[in-house]
Amino acid sequence: MHRGAVAEIDRSALLHNFRTLQAKIGHKPVIAVVKADAYGHGSLEIARTLVRNGADFLAVAFVEEAKVLRSAGIGGKVIVLFDQTDISAFFDLNLTPVIHDKRAAAAFSSEARKRNRTLPVHIKVDTGMGRLGFREDSAVSSAVEIMNLDGLVLEGLLSHFSEADLADRSFAVHQLNLFKDIGARIIKKTTGRVLCHMANSAAVFCLPDALLDAVRPGIALYGYATCGDNFGLRPVMRVKARVLAVRNVPAGMPVSYGRTFVTKRESRIAVVSLGYADGYNRLFSNNAEMLINGCRVPVVGRVCMDLTMLDITDAGSVSEGDEVVILGTQHDQAITADELSRRSNTIPYDVLTALGSRSRREYLP
Numbered sequence: 033m034h035r036g037a038v039a040e041i042d043r044s045a046l047l048h049n050f051r052t053l054q055a056k057i058g059h060k061p062v063i064a065v066v067k068a069d070a071y072g073h074g075s076l077e078i079a080r081t082l083v084r085n086g087a088d089f090l091a092v093a094f095v096e097e098a099k100v101l102r103s104a105g106i107g108g109k110v111i112v113l114f115d116q117t118d119i120s121a122f123f124d125l126n127l128t129p130v131i132h133d134k135r136a137a138a139a140f141s142s143e144a145r146k147r148n149r150t151l152p153v154h155i156k157v158d159t160g161m162g163r164l165g166f167r168e169d170s171a172v173s174s175a176v177e178i179m180n181l182d183g184l185v186l187e188g189l190l191s192h193f194s195e196a197d198l199a200d201r202s203f204a205v206h207q208l209n210l211f212k213d214i215g216a217r218i219i220k221k222t223t224g225r226v227l228c229h230m231a232n233s234a235a236v237f238c239l240p241d242a243l244l245d246a247v248r249p250g251i252a253l254y255g256y257a258t259c260g261d262n263f264g265l266r267p268v269m270r271v272k273a274r275v276l277a278v279r280n281v282p283a284g285m286p287v288s289y290g291r292t293f294v295t296k297r298e299s300r301i302a303v304v305s306l307g308y309a310d311g312y313n314r315l316f317s318n319n320a321e322m323l324i325n326g327c328r329v330p331v332v333g334r335v336c337m338d339l340t341m342l343d344i345t346d347a348g349s350v351s352e353g354d355e356v357v358i359l360g361t362q363h364d365q366a367i368t369a370d371e372l373s374r375r376s377n378t379i380p381y382d383v384l385t386a387l388g389s390r391s392r393r394e395y396l397p
């Protein structure tokens with residue numbers, strides 16, 4: 033969809049973040065998470081860059097996302113984290129399922145037998161996320177049953193943290209210990225090599241015991257770390273729009289729906305070509321800043337569907353067509369996804385996917 037905003041995607045920042053992660057983990061395999069169109073950054077370009085530079089696996093949420101990658105000629109190993117509705121696509125496109133129920137396992141096995149093929153699979157253990165996976169009491173017996181099905185080869189075992197980003201890591205450590213224990217009991221029953229992986233971005237940086245055999249970062253690739261420091265990561269996305277109009281208005285003028293802002297002085301108001309249909313949350317109404325001429329200027333009045341107003345009275349000379357930065361840097365000022373997420377009571381993931389998925393993307397080398 034081509035709307036009023038542009039998302040610049042900086043591939044050298046992506047590569048810098050990937051190298052930063054690799055240095056941190058000592059060159060274990062990286063399963064690069066590119067679900068949700070690579071967190072709004074565009075899965076094709078992101079996946080291409082990562083695979084070309086040595087990512088061992090890509091991970092997506094749904095088979096449809098994997099189809100997009102394969103149609104564009106992206107090879108390598110692709111793990112489908114959640115979805116197993118289209119069993120035959122896994123064989124046709126060489127995809128690796130994450131198995132979290134026995135019925136799907138049986139369906140994969142019978143398709144493998146029909147095709148006289150083997151399919152590598154990963155099995156998911158629920159250690160406290162409470163979302164998908166075999167729970168503690170049945171994990172070992174279920175994994176053994178699945179391993180014994182014809183045509184399936186156990187390549188990996190995984191679990192997912194629910195709060196590795198918190199300063200209090202006690203529950204994360206509990207989950208990790210449970211996973212290590214269950215994993216060891218499953219691996220005892222196999223002869224092949226099994227890759228155990230659990231670490232999301234926060235765990236990679238803040239829970240070194242969780243690195244195991246491979247890591248599964250998402251948000252860190254895009255420049256955010258979520259557990260305190262940012263560890264030298266660089267934001268990959270910058271979102272900009274244009275000034276559509278500049279208006280000189282007297283004091284006492286209401287701005288936008290509901291008259292939630294009324295000018296207190298003679299003011300200059302810029303109308304910007306971006307609104308909540310571009311993923312700019314309506315909670316930013318009277319509650320965020322954008323960059324123009326390298327100055328922070330306040331959003332005034334309610335964010336509209338396609339437009340947002342700024343008070344540029346103190347921002348020097350501004351003309352129609354000037355660049356407005358919503359996320360990222362301009363001169364020496366920066367607005368991060370952390371800042372926007374705090375202002376809209378959400379997390380950087382939500383800010384990036386919302387803004388990135390609706391903007392026209394431009395890729396920088």
Ligand SMILES: *Cc1c(COP(=O)(O)O)cnc(C)c1O
Nearest residue numbers: 065192232233234248249250251
């Ligand atoms: C999204 C996701 C990840 C990546 O998490 P980040 O916090 O973005 O690093 C890893 N594993 C699973 C199962 C996920 O759903």
